[in-house]
Amino acid sequence: MxxxxxxxxxxxxxxxxxxxxxxxxxxxxxxxxKPNERWATELDMTTLRRVADSIPTAAYFVVVTEFCERFTYYGISGVFQNYIQNGYKVPNSRPGAIDGGQQMATGLGNFFQFWCYVTPILGAIVADQWLGKFKTILLFSLIYMVGDLVLTLTSLPGSIRHGGALPGLIIAMITIGLGTGGIKSNVSPMVAEQYGRYRPFVRKLKSGKEVLVDRDLTVQSIFNWFYWAINVGGLSAIATTELEANVDFWPAYLLPTLMFVLCIAVFWLGRKRYIVNKPTGSIVIKAYRTIRAGLRNYRAAKRENRLVAGVDGKKVSWIDYAKPSLAGSAVAMDWDDTFVDELRVGIRSCKIFIFYPIFWLCYGQISNNLISQSGQMNTGPVPNDIMQNIDPLTLIILIPIFDLFIYPAFRRCGLELRPVTRITIGFLVAALSMAYSAIIQHLVYTTGPYFEHPGEGDNGFNNISAGLQVPAYILVALSEIFASVTGLEYAYKQAPESMKSIVMSLFLFTNAGGSVLAFCFNSISVNPYLVKNFAIVSGLMGAFTVLFFICFRHYDSRDSSEILDKTVFEKPVDQY
Structure with a gap:
């Protein structure tokens, strides 16, 4: 520079x-x-109030890019349920095109979500091995654009009437899902990389008071606003569902397609401002060989009774036996001890991801079964699938409140909510949202005139207001603030520098796990079994919340102490 x-x-x-x-x-x-700053001492870390730094301009270009991409994604997927479930131009019926029924709609929706969160692993490998994050995002954006065009063209009235809607939808789902994966695995770590200050420092405010500017809090703030932009983009479903209901499906798909053109343009305009890390080579195969060597060498050492102890007297981890320093010079290895240490940290940070598929199973209900639930209720003059937008609206309001007021208030009281605590709260709230949805579904089934069979054949909706769904969406939004935003933040901060893309993609992959679990519920994702569907999902989430806290409650204190141990401090001298 x-x-x-x-x-x-x-x-x-x-x-x-x-x-x-x-x-x-x-x-x-x-x-x-800067002139009003100095490096922090260890005393500063324990006595000064911690604050987040301002977000760099380059990060805002990435945030706006993500907003445009999510506008496209949610605008398109927001109308999938009706598009697949209902027939085209059927009198006195919800909008539709394919007439595949609720099970097909939910199944294809789950497939699309699964595919979108499997492909990030491919995107991470391409970025790390060959292109880097910037070029990878551009390449997969072009693939994404092809899918948008296919979906828009096959949703024209002539295509729908001649049977082109279903094959066009499947092609578009595959193509858009591939593009989404390449973008999502790289845009999240790239936005955080734009903040290039790593060493803690003290800033003197205009009032003369000193505060500690903390990188972790800054990254937390960046991801909060990043997630906020995602949900502002998610409001596109309001426009597309209105277009679907009052015009047709092709303009509902054309609007997000045009927005994606803006997405590519914004990302390209910021190219001279980005901090761009060059590809260092994919570590997936290298990590596999390292893990295999560690397991093999550990078993051999255990069998021969030659396990070694670390500096603390405890036996070293199995992965340490992949270190060349332990394996001996006779063993050919293309990695060093530092890589093994980084891999250990990467594996440890991924452990908490095991519990996320159940959370995503809960979250996924808002894009399929809760839409179908509102279709069985009285929504007044608005489309039934517009109800899902309560979730992003709630997040748009609450994320700034949490970032600017609630989290800082906890820190001032000495009660900082660290990652595992926040994730636990998020999981619990998700379980409550599903329990509430089960209660609402029971009320739907016990209300006439169609009781347990609303919407079937020429049936209409039961005489119960869809406004009762609102608390369920608000609870889901709260769970996202605590669990989803924190998961993104944790995946980035805990991953070693060389493994950020792949660790982020593994976190996203847990969403695919939620979609796989959703397939298991497909047989009860239809009337009259939806009460059972919501109740089982709620029970699973509640049980896994307790198990998660038992397994990882010690992570908060351990991670904070490790950060303090690794931090370089300035000697306590008079700085002014």
Whole structure:
């Protein structure tokens, strides 16, 4: 980075840039001091109030890109349930095109969600091995665009009447899902990478008071606003469901397609501002060979009674037996001890992901079974699938409140909500949302005139207001703030530098696991079994919440102490 670019970006001269060896991560050029700042001491870490830094301009370009992509994704997928479930232009019926019924609609919707969250692993490999995040996002955006065009063209009235809607939808789902994977696995770590300050520092405010600027809080804030942009984009389903109901499906798909053109343009415009890390080679195969070597060497050492102890006297982990220093020089390895240490951290950070498929099973209900539930209720003059937008609306309101007021208030009281605590709360709230949905479904079935068979054949809806669904969507939104946003943040912060894309893609892959679980519920995702569907999902989420907290409650204190141990501090001298 030139002296001019340093001054332009940070408002300081090149002479203020610290010398190599003074930084926590010397390779990161963002660790510079402004005139009102100094490096933090260990005493500062325990006495000063911690605050988040401002978000860099480059990160906003990535956030806007994600907003446009999510506008497209939710605008398109928001009308899938009606598009697949109902017939085309059937009098006195909900809008539709394919007439496949609720089970087909829910099954295809679950397939689409599954596919969209399997492909991020491919996107991570392409970025790490060959193209880097920036070029990978551009490439997969073009693939995504092809799917948008196929879906829009096959939803024209002539195509629907001649049977082109279903094959066009399947092709579009596969293509859009592939594009989504390449974007999602890279855009999340890329937005956080735009904040290049790693070493903790103290800033003097205009009031003369000093505060500790904390990288972890800044990354947490970036992901909060990143998720906020996702949900603003998710409001596109309001427009597309209205277009579906009052015009036709092709304009409902055309609007998100046009927005995706803007998505590509915004991302390209920010190209000169991004911090872009070059590809370092995919670590997937290398990690596999390392894990295999660790297991093999550990079993051999155990069998021969030559297990070794670490500096604390405890036996070292099985993965440490993949280290060349333990295996001996006679063993050929293309990795070093540092890579094994990073891999251990990566594996450990992925353990909490095991519990997320159940959470995504709960979340997925808002895009299929809860839409069908509202179709069985009186929605007044609005489409039934517009109800799902209560979730992003709630998030748009609550995320800034949590980021600016609630989380800082907890920190001022000395009760900071660390990741595992937040995730546990999110899981619990998700279980409550499904329990509430089961109660509402019971009320639907006990209300006439169609009772347990609303919407079947020429039947209409039961005489119960869809407004009763609102608390279910609000609870789902709260669960996302605590569990989904925190999961993104945790995956990024805990992953080693060389493994961020793949760890983020593994977190996204848990969403695919939720879709697989949803397939198991397909047989009861239809009347008159929906009460059982919601109740079982709620019970599973509640049980896994308890198990999650038991397994990982110690992670919060351990992670915070490790961060403190690894931090480089300035000697406590008079800075002013």
């Amino acid at each position: 030139s002296s001019d670019s340093i001054k332009r970006e940070f408002g300081v001269s090149a002479e203020m840039y610290p010398q190599k060896g003074e930084l926590l991560h010397p390779e990161h050029e963002g660790d510079v001091l």
